[in-house]
Amino acid sequence: MSRVITSHTNPLVKAVKALHMRKAREESGRFLAEGLKIVTEAVELGHAPKILIYGREAADHPLLDQAREITYDSGGQVIEVNREILEKIARRDNPQAVLAVFEQSFTPLAMVEPHTAKVWVALQAVRDPGNLGTIIRTADAAGCGGVILVGDCCDPYSVEAVRATMGSIFAVPIIKATIPEFIAWRERWPGSVVGTLLTAKTDHRTAKYEAPTLILMGNEQAGLPEELAALCDVNVKIPMRGRADSLNLSVATGIMIYAAGE
Ligand code: SAM
Numbered sequence: 384m385s386r387v388i389t390s391h392t393n394p395l396v397k398a399v400k401a402l403h404m405r406k407a408r409e410e411s412g413r414f415l416a417e418g419l420k421i422v423t424e425a426v427e428l429g430h431a432p433k434i435l436i437y438g439r440e441a442a443d444h445p446l447l448d449q450a451r452e453i454t455y456d457s458g459g460q461v462i463e464v465n466r467e468i469l470e471k472i473a474r475r476d477n478p479q480a481v482l483a484v485f486e487q488s489f490t491p492l493a494m495v496e497p498h499t500a501k502v503w504v505a506l507q508a509v510r511d512p513g514n515l516g517t518i519i520r521t522a523d524a525a526g527c528g529g530v531i532l533v534g535d536c537c538d539p540y541s542v543e544a545v546r547a548t549m550g551s552i553f554a555v556p557i558i559k560a561t562i563p564e565f566i567a568w569r570e571r572w573p574g575s576v577v578g579t580l581l582t583a584k585t586d587h588r589t590a591k592y593e594a595p596t597l598i599l600m601g602n603e604q605a606g607l608p609e610e611l612a613a614l615c616d617v618n619v620k621i622p623m624r625g626r627a628d629s630l631n632l633s634v635a636t637g638i639m640i641y642a643a644g645e
Contacts, residue, residue, distance in 0.1 A: 431457035500528025516547020523551035578615030
């Protein structure tokens with residue numbers, strides 16, 4: 384049986400709302416995902432919600448039945464709430480009628496098996512959660528092995544990043560590494576490590592990509608630091624013909640992922 388909660392001062396509602404803050408996500412190891420489609424995708428990939436929250440209007444949806452059952456079976460909580468609480472939790476008007484709290488999952492760097500995919504992506508100091516979510520979604524679409532977050536990156540489990548992944552957060556391994564860890568680990572990479580630099584001489588279409596290819600992307604403002612560009616086998620540039628001086632990070636990453644995967 385679902386519990387019905389009608390007060391937004393309820394401690395469980397407060398704990399879910401707090402997942403908008405990085406500190407609460409780090410302390411709990413949990414995150415919030417929105418929408419029946421994403422929750423269903425998670426369930427199908429074997430991720431059971433710790434807390435499943437839904438509004439009355441979604442109560443009879445057949446896909447919700449499946450999510451409810453898996454949540455119960457795995458010892459999670461199922462909560463029915465009113466629209467006002469959904470809005471408070473989602474922090475938006477017109478919230479999704481289904482929200483769920485899941486456990487975060489990071490793959491340790493040492494567990495990465497390069498040969499399981501043709502292309503992997505490493506992002507240095509990515510700061511925009513929309514960019515990060517879009518890159519995770521693109522990496523999923525293109526069949527990349529995983530996304531490695533190098534240095535001080537934004538949180539892949541923020542509500543904004545998860546929203547932009549459109550469910551791919553559950554499908555793509557996410558790995559975290561400090562810059563020194565990444566530098567040491569890169570030494571054992573069996574294929575090409577390809578950096579992306581606006582000042583590179585090599586056109587990304589003429590570079591040789593030896594699989595498994597690790598593509599290294601730089602920060603939105605500062606680009607890839609010299610320290611990391613220097614340890615790539617090759618640095619490439621995507622040609623730009625107009626007045627723009629660079630591409631958006633997620634667009635550039637998409638172009639590189641598909642170029643290396645050809
Ligand atoms: N001002 C920054 C710079 O000088 O590099 C611009 C950074 S750009 C917005 C963010 C990242 O996207 C870059 O570090 C690089 O990885 C990638 N990028 C953007 N445009 C690119 C291009 N034309 N060729 C190669 N990489 C590009």
